[in-house]
Amino acid sequence: MIEGFDNIQWHYLFNPELAYDSLPLLLEGLQITIIIAFSSMFFSLILGLVVAIMRMSRFKIFDLPARLYISFMRGTPLLVFIFILYYGLPVIGIQFTNPIVAGIVGMSLNFAAYNAEVIRSAISSVSRGQWEAAQSLQMSYIQILRRIILPQATRIALPPIFNIFMDIVKGTSLASVITVHELLYSARIVAGRTYESMTMYVAAALIYWAVCIIIGFFQQRLEKRYSRYLYTR
């Protein structure tokens, strides 16, 4: 219940002074967040494309592993996956010297599955006639994919892929469990020191939001660019 507007302790929710003072530390964390997010996006897109193509193969040796991969990655929590990657794998001799790398690897592997599904459905939404026309012009599978199908599929895949991108940005916060000093981790440090944790969470949330707004801006521009060939009557 809200008991009188005047009595609300706004400072408890957000203390602008503290937020401002801790901004340098938060921005340092943001750098790490951005590094992880962009690298993960990059690698998960490439891996996603490979998995998508395997998934569309009529050969079981490609299709089955791709299915299993997608099923596993989509069916396990990212948090648990990153945790096992960093703390579990040393048992079998694989150790990440840098938790940031572990974070990137974990996120890339995990989100590649989502990207694969998006890319696959976008590719299969391009009509079969496009493949056949290109084939009849003697283009090879790779040429057709690269020059005819993917440019059209990209337009279709952009919105869901940018959804994934934003999920990745926010997902980087999970890397704090393996001691990565990203944005949320930095916020927690200040929170622990000052006991004004709510201010720090709100500040972190606002920064995540800002990043996503900027990404959304690029999404709009790309969407425009990739649909300029569509004539709006």
Next chain:
Amino acid sequence: MIKLEAIEKSFADTTVLTGIDFEVDKGEVVCLIGPSGSGKTTLLRCLNGLEIPESGRITINGDSIAFSHKQKKYPINNLRRHTGMVFQGFHLFPHKTVLENLIEAPLIVKKQKRAPLVKQAEELLNKVGLLEHRNKYPDQLSGGQMQRAAIARALMMEPDVMLFDEPTSALDPQLVREVLKVIETLAKEGQTMVIVTHEMHFAKKVADRVLFMDHGVIIEEGPAENILVNPEKEATQDFLQLLVDE
């Protein structure tokens, strides 16, 4: 130019082509007619390697492939490089302009130089009456314009044989003529062509020979006047009568 021997093709449990034999000479225009489902499209697609027959032999301009159900992979480009295909649904590349559609394959497949290709493309576009539309995207064109662009695109690969699968069936009636005129021009120039069509007047005009197909076999073939005016076989007569009734 083209020789088909005992071509058989089936999908799952339905046999679509049952032992097709025919030849097309250089410079000849052959029209393929027949009821829906008789296998015309499938036959044309076999010539372009979009379908693989189970058995038989296809020879185009000296390149020959013998098919057998034991084999899956064939050097299909040996056939493909002699044939250009025009589809009922055009299938232009929507993300490329008309000009880009034309130069794409020669540029990428044959690795030819861009400047002479653009020149060649513009000459072809002029011929099909689309020069002023060269920088438009397919989405900005009418169906007739799209089909003419698609014809020009196939011609860019300088095929020995042009294959047309009902090139005007997807068009509004008033757009049919402009496309047929382009094909007529090609016929006059001596382009070898196999055309699947339901346009009997057009067939009469351009075809050196007409093939009537039904249930995966060629029932009757001969000069256009014979087949279209005085067919011998009952199936052909019935089919033509049906068209007249419509």
